[in-house]
Amino acid sequence: MRTTIAATLLAGIATFGTGIAAAETLTIATVNNADMVVMQKLSPKFKEKTGIDLNWVILEENVLRQRVTTDIATKGGQFDVVTIGAYETPIWGKQNWLAALDDLGDSYDYKDVFEPVRNMLTVNGKLYAAPFYAESSFTYYRKDLFDKAGLTMPEQPTYTDIKKFAAALHKPADNQYGICLRGKPGWGENMAYVGTLVNTFGGRWFDMEWKPQLTSPEWKEAVTFYVDMLKNYGPPGATSNGHNENRALFSSGNCAMWVDATAAAGHIYNPAESKVADKTAFAKAPIAKVENGAGWGWAWALGVPNSSKKAAAAKQFIAWATSKDYITLVGETQGWVSAPPGTRKSTYENPEYKKAAPFADTVLKAILAADPTRPTAQPVPYAGIQFVAIPEFQGIGAQVGQSIAAALSGQTTVDQALQTAQSAVERTMKQAGYIK
Incomplete structure (x- = not known):
């Protein structure tokens, strides 16, 4: 028989939308790519809205993968939100290492996310990481x-x-x-x-x-x-x-x-x-x-380790950072050319984005054509x-x-x-x- 990665982690996740203490702090592990740097730059808007503090751990890609993999496989609990991709998400979802993200609320508009991108991050009909941006x-x-x-x-x-x-x-x-x-x-x-x-x-x-x-x-x-x-x-x-x-x-x-x-x-x-x-x-x-x-075919996404004790707050952050409203925030403050690409239909229907990003149609065709x-x-x-x-x-x-x-x-x-x-x-x- 094939070896498994490790024993399944114990789940203990609070329900999204429950009361969250204002002093709560989330630790977020992410990659030092430009889109994630923008996310950190705009994150005070999230704190203003929720009162939740954010502790950022920003790492080079190879180091991020090593740190996050080690932490999640050993139930370390260092991180409440992790930046992972289309490779890790289905594997870790099957291992019950990640909290399902099918409870981000009606306003999240799951159907607005391109189906091939959702499929990269879905196991048995459940989304285990929310796409921040997608690419070919x-x-x-x-x-x-x-x-x-x-x-x-x-x-x-x-x-x-x-x-x-x-x-x-x-x-x-x-x-x-x-x-x-x-x-x-x-x-x-x-x-x-x-x-x-x-x-x-x-x-x-x-x-x-x-x-x-x-x-x-x-x-x-x-x-x-x-x-x-x-x-x-x-x-x-x-x-x-x-x-x-x-x-x-x-x-x-x-x-x-x-x-x-x-x-x-x-x-x-x-x-x-x-x-x-x-x-x-x-x-x-x-x-x-x-x-x-x-x-x-790839998506960088945000997930919640089952070892996190702050799942409700973590899901609230993910719902904010991968939403239509966040993309609009980037467009209006950083320029529409910088909006996170490849995830939402509404982005590619937005005339401001299409005007600012003449490469948009080429990028979208490449993403949708990728067949894993x-x-x-x-x-x-x-x-x-x-x-x-x-x-x-x-x-x-x-x-x-x-x-x-x-x-x-x-x-x-x-x-x-x-x-x-x-x-x-x-x-x-x-x-x-x-x-x-």
């Missing part, structure tokens, strides 16, 4: 540089196109790099991108017998392409660059192209945050041999596009991410990195009982 991935590019070089980005670029464009626009003497891609190791950092690359090169993580496929020709071709691309046309020190670092490079004008999360579009297009707001255009995520899994049930061209026993929806993947993805980063930094070859990764994943899958 696509291609950001500098239209001014393309025009100057006489290049035209197709609506659906191929990786052959991307390599050609990167070579033409790579001018490191001018601090202009042909392309920026995630290189920082982590299952949600470099492997989020590399996973989609492997998909579109025709590869898969596991065959139908759960045997790892990391030494397959498709993995070798995809990872070789990735390493060569960043070594030849990327910025120096790419293994230190995750989503936030690359967003800073692109918004500062140092990247001709960037393939990453659609959620960053509002920040790249915001002149208060970006030097290239009026010079950036967007295209679909590139494809190689197949279209399956070229663009990922068909992530690869070959049959697979798992769901998930840039991750595999099994408990063991968090450790597996971290291990493989380290191996890929070692190849990128020149510490090992692609072949050696993939063989090391294959051996490690095989051990994990045998120990967990997937492989007999």
